[in-house]
Amino acid sequence: MRHPRITSPIIMASFTAAAILVGVLTVRQVTKFFDGLPPPGTLQEGAGDPAAAGPPRTAMNPLIPLAPPPHSISEHVIAKNSTLARTLQNLGFLAPERATILSALKPWASPTRLIAGTQLKAYILNAEDNYPKRFDLHLDKNTIVRFSKQSSGNWTASNYEPPLERRVASYSGVVNGSLWNSAAGAGMDPQIISRLTEIFGWQVDFHREVQRGDRWRLTVERFYSEGKPVRLGEIIAAEYDNDGNINTAVLAPDEGQYYTPEGNSLRRMFLRSPLRFARITSGFNAHRFHPILHIAKPHLGIDYGAATGTPIMAVGAGTVALAAYHGASGNTVTLRHNSVYSTHYKHLSRFAADVHPGSRVKMGQIIGYVGRTGLATGPHLHFELHANGRYVDPSGIRLPTADPLPTKQLASFKAVASKALSELPPWSAGLLTDARRASRHSDDEEKTQ
Numbered sequence: 001m002r003h004p005r006i007t008s009p010i011i012m013a014s015f016t017a018a019a020i021l022v023g024v025l026t027v028r029q030v031t032k033f034f035d036g037l038p039p040p041g042t043l044q045e046g047a048g049d050p051a052a053a054g055p056p057r058t059a060m061n062p063l064i065p066l067a068p069p070p071h072s073i074s075e076h077v078i079a080k081n082s083t084l085a086r087t088l089q090n091l092g093f094l095a096p097e098r099a100t101i102l103s104a105l106k107p108w109a110s111p112t113r114l115i116a117g118t119q120l121k122a123y124i125l126n127a128e129d130n131y132p133k134r135f136d137l138h139l140d141k142n143t144i145v146r147f148s149k150q151s152s153g154n155w156t157a158s159n160y161e162p163p164l165e166r167r168v169a170s171y172s173g174v175v176n177g178s179l180w181n182s183a184a185g186a187g188m189d190p191q192i193i194s195r196l197t198e199i200f201g202w203q204v205d206f207h208r209e210v211q212r213g214d215r216w217r218l219t220v221e222r223f224y225s226e227g228k229p230v231r232l233g234e235i236i237a238a239e240y241d242n243d244g245n246i247n248t249a250v251l252a253p254d255e256g257q258y259y260t261p262e263g264n265s266l267r268r269m270f271l272r273s274p275l276r277f278a279r280i281t282s283g284f285n286a287h288r289f290h291p292i293l294h295i296a297k298p299h300l301g302i303d304y305g306a307a308t309g310t311p312i313m314a315v316g317a318g319t320v321a322l323a324a325y326h327g328a329s330g331n332t333v334t335l336r337h338n339s340v341y342s343t344h345y346k347h348l349s350r351f352a353a354d355v356h357p358g359s360r361v362k363m364g365q366i367i368g369y370v371g372r373t374g375l376a377t378g379p380h381l382h383f384e385l386h387a388n389g390r391y392v393d394p395s396g397i398r399l400p401t402a403d404p405l406p407t408k409q410l411a412s413f414k415a416v417a418s419k420a421l422s423e424l425p426p427w428s429a430g431l432l433t434d435a436r437r438a439s440r441h442s443d444d445e446e447k448t449q
C-alpha cells in the first residue's frame, strides 16, 4: 500500500522506536518527532465540500457533451492520441474559452503534454448551464488542479485538496515469533506497529521483553480522499498485553499525547539523580578525549561524592543487566530501562539484597550503596547514562514531559477514554488459533485494501 503523502511521518515513525524513547538526546529531536505527526487539531473529519459530496455522480461517459441534468458531476479521461483541448471541445467548450483554460493550466503543466488517461472531473453547476463551469484535472496522484469560471468570464486555476474523510480501523493480534511479523500477519501497516511501540516504549522494551503470546488491540484513524486511503491518522486507543501485564493508552486529542485512562503520562522520566542528596564532584566531559593521540581520558559519567553506605536509587524502572564486581569499576550495577537507555552505577560498597541480573527494579528503588571498590580514590558514585550504547551526558539530556493531565482536563479526558476503550476490538484469541488468524476488525473498505 502506498501513501506518498506520509513519507515524512513514515520516516519519523521508523526511527522512533528509538527516537521517542530516546526521549531524546536533544530537545530538537523531540520537536522533530512531534512535527512528524499531524497535530490532531488539523485532522479533517468527514467530508466537508458540499460540491464534492452532494450531487449524484452521472455515469462515466467520456468525450460526449454533457447532457444538462442539474448539478451533475461527470468523469472523463484524456483519450489516447487526444489532448486536453480536444477533450474540452468535446465537453462543449468553444475555442476562446479553451484558450483561457489552457493558459491557466500552464503553472502546473504544459497543456500539450498531458498523458493519455489523465482524469478530468467536470461539474455542471446549474440546470441551465450547457457546459461545465468548474472542473478538476487530476495531474497525478497528489495534484488536482481545479478550474473555475469567474463571473467576469475568466477562468482561474488553483490546487485543489479534496476533503479527507476520517474512518476508524481496528486491529488486534497475538505475538507468535516477532512482533513485527505477527503484526504483518494480522494485516497491519508497519507504521501502525511502529506507532504502537512508540506509545508503549516506556512500559515495554520491545527489543527484549516481547513474549510469544503477547497480545495487542488498537483503533487507528485512516484518512480517505474520494474513497481511496491516503494516510494514517493517530492511534486513538491501544492496549498491549506484555506477558500478562496489560498496558493501556488513550490519545488526549488536545494534548497530542497518550495517557493511561486515569490521565497519567505513559512517559516515564528518569530521576534527576541516583542519590537523594547529590553533590557532583566531577562532571561529564567528553572533550578531554584526543582522537589521535589517545592520551587524555574523557570522563564519561558523573561522580557524586557521598559517604560510604549512602543508598543509591535506580533512576528509572528497568531490569538489572549486571550486578557484579567489574575490574576498575568495582561493584557495578547496570540497569536496562528500555531499548535505548541503560544506566551504570560504579564503585558500590555493596548491592541491595534483591538486585540480581534479570530482576526488575522500579524508579527510585534502592539498588546498592556508595563505596570505593575498584579504582577509586575515595567513596563516590560514578554514574553513567548510555543511549543506544553510547555515553550520554545525563545533565545535558532533556527528557519528555511525564506530567499527568492537568486536573481541569481530567473529567473530559476520562469521558474520551471511556468511549475510546469501549470501541477497541476484542482481544485476539490465544496462540492456539495461530497468529495468522489474528482477527482483524475493520470496515468493509479496509478489507479491500
Ligand SMILES: [Zn+2]
Residues within 6 Å of the ligand: 282, 299, 301, 302, 303, 381, 382, 383
Ligand atoms: Zn567517575
